[in-house]
Amino acid sequence: MPKPNQTLGEFIIENQSDFPGSSGELSRLINSLRLAAKVVNHEVNKAGLVDIIGAYGETNIQGEDQQKLDVYANNKFIQTLTNREIVCGIASEENDDFIQIEGHKGDHQNKYVVLMDPLDGSSNIDVNVSVGTIFSIYKRVTPVGTPVQSEDFLQPGNKQVAAGYIIYGTSTMLVYTTGHGVNGFTLNPALGSWYLSHPDMKFPEEGQIYSINEGNYVHFPQGVKDYIKYCQQEEGNRPYTSRYIGSMVSDIHRNMIKGGIFMYPKSSKNSSGKLRLLYECNPMAFLTEQAGGKASDGFQRIMDIQPTELHQRAPFFCGSRKMVEKAEEFMAKAETKN
Numbered sequence: 001m002p003k004p005n006q007t008l009g010e011f012i013i014e015n016q017s018d019f020p021g022s023s024g025e026l027s028r029l030i031n032s033l034r035l036a037a038k039v040v041n042h043e044v045n046k047a048g049l050v051d052i053i054g055a056y057g058e059t060n061i062q063g064e065d066q067q068k069l070d071v072y073a074n075n076k077f078i079q080t081l082t083n084r085e086i087v088c089g090i091a092s093e094e095n096d097d098f099i100q101i102e103g104h105k106g107d108h109q110n111k112y113v114v115l116m117d118p119l120d121g122s123s124n125i126d127v128n129v130s131v132g133t134i135f136s137i138y139k140r141v142t143p144v145g146t147p148v149q150s151e152d153f154l155q156p157g158n159k160q161v162a163a164g165y166i167i168y169g170t171s172t173m174l175v176y177t178t179g180h181g182v183n184g185f186t187l188n189p190a191l192g193s194w195y196l197s198h199p200d201m202k203f204p205e206e207g208q209i210y211s212i213n214e215g216n217y218v219h220f221p222q223g224v225k226d227y228i229k230y231c232q233q234e235e236g237n238r239p240y241t242s243r244y245i246g247s248m249v250s251d252i253h254r255n256m257i258k259g260g261i262f263m264y265p266k267s268s269k270n271s272s273g274k275l276r277l278l279y280e281c282n283p284m285a286f287l288t289e290q291a292g293g294k295a296s297d298g299f300q301r302i303m304d305i306q307p308t309e310l311h312q313r314a315p316f317f318c319g320s321r322k323m324v325e326k327a328e329e330f331m332a333k334a335e336t337k338n
């Protein structure tokens with residue numbers, strides 16, 4: 001049972017038995033992510049000091065080449081995961097192909113693969129809006145040797161062994177699941193320690209917040225338009241409140257705490273939506289379901305989709321179970337009319 005103010009390290013040790021047969025690798029993997037998160041957090045929180053750290057493409061006062069923060073974050077997570085001898089491969093939004101991690105024995109024996117969006121919403125950094133890192137962890141399918149994309153990376157979301165996000169907001173939090181519920185840890189930057197601030201997080205079954213970029217309204221499918229109108233009608237506990245930050249981790253984190261639905265549907269502009277299935281939709285869906293919520297593409301469970309490409313996109317409806325079910329009703333109704 002989670003203990004309030006427990007440190008992340010204590011929590012991982014106490015719950016090691018949750019991962020039978022992992023002999024500690026998965027715990028070490030979570031540990032390496034929390035280390036990288038601290039380093040990235042420090043850099044993200046300096047982002048406003050462009051004059052000191054220098055904008056991308058320039059050199060900072062130490063004469064170092066300034067990297068874009070998403071490139072910086074990507075490099076930090078890859079470097080940390082590589083050094084820890086736990087993963088045999090990493091796929092990232094920042095890299096066209098996955099990265100093979102040979103391991104010190106040069107035999108690719110490491111058991112896990114990680115897929116990540118190292119800094120989602122990075123365009124918000126310049127306007128001081130919170131951003132996030134999203135990660136998804138699978139056990140490799142091929143027994144040993146160089147990982148194979150189709151086998152080890154293109155796994156459906158229902159095979160994830162762990163997933164989580166780091167949100168760099170008014171405080172920095174690591175929220176993750178290993179299939180045994182969702183727990184949130186807040187970083188105390190003075191001590192560099194993460195404390196269990198949100199034990200056993202649960203998505204409220206119902207909510208009154210809907211999150212979608214209504215600027216795309218004219219491009220949405222009829223079912224989405226009908227659901228948005230439903231949210232705005234004066235009836236019962238409606239109209240709902242519209243809240244859209246434009247940073248998915250922040251929008252879903254808020255909705256998980258307060259109740260709500262986040263939608264990035266397909267449109268006549270984006271035929272499969274904008275969000276990436278493997279390292280944005282699937283990890284957020286795993287967390288959402290573990291917290292009692294629901295995540296679909298408007299019709300089918302997101303985590304049941306069999307991926308065919310590393311960077312493929314998917315329409316995304318995620319949040320309070322009853323709200324997602326209502327949106328799916330509108331999608332189905334509009335579909336039958338077509």
Ligand code: P6P
Pocket residue numbers: 120121122123213246247248249264274275
């Ligand atoms: P739009 C950020 O770029 C992101 O990938 C998600 O974090 C966010 O929900 C979405 O795109 C915002 O996209 O088209 O509404 O600006």
